[in-house]
Amino acid sequence: MKINILAGGPQQYLPNLNDYCFDEVLWIGVDRGAYTLIKKGIAIDYAFGDFDSVDESQYSMIKQHVPHLQRVKPEKDETDMELALLWAIEQKPEEITVFGATGGRLDHFFANTQLLIQPLLNDILVPIRLVDKQNQIMVKKSGHYQIAKESTYPYISFIPVTENVRNLTLTGFKYPLTNHFVPLGSTLCISNELIDDNGTFSFDKGILMVIRSKDEK
Structure with missing residues (x-):
């Protein structure tokens, strides 16, 4: 259900x-x-x-x-x-x-x-x-996640919710990251895009807000 x-x-x-x-x-x-x-x-x-x-x-x-x-x-x-x-x-x-x-x-x-x-x-x-x-918003705890490309929501942003997000790794993205520290208040991970049909994101500490979005027509 x-x-x-x-x-x-x-x-x-x-x-x-x-x-x-x-x-x-x-x-x-x-x-x-x-x-x-x-x-x-x-x-x-x-x-x-x-x-x-x-x-x-x-x-x-x-x-x-x-x-x-x-x-x-x-x-x-x-x-x-x-x-x-x-x-x-x-x-x-x-x-x-x-x-x-x-x-x-x-x-x-x-x-x-x-x-x-x-x-x-x-x-x-x-x-x-x-x-x-225009948007889909969710939050994720530390872990390893797969994410699929969606033409209706091409932009993907990752926003720290907790004070520190540690070892953020993005694969399959236009702007990849490897084991990157992202502090609260950072705009580093705004408006990324998948270049492959599927990608992954992972981090081992903190909570991220994940926003999939599109421009208004």
């Missing part, structure tokens, strides 16, 4: 969600994201949030269409997105894809990128990625 989550970010940043509608996928709406899924005709299974970003008629529609609805008080320690993601992780899916989590307010965007990091710190290895119409 795979889980897709739609948050309430600006719709102009969304990819075509129909491209992510598979047989074995469960959809979760977060706050206004639940209403967006309904309006797009996508069957929604669960919804989480305080729903302060929808009006009463929109919330009534959500109640009619969502079989499992969890409404919470606005005054809480976790964001609506965090509540939905924590529930999704507990289901132990093959992967979690989050839409509507970029664009708009920067505090929401940075909070959502932080939610990618927290599971790794607790040794939860469910693959989680943020996706919009």
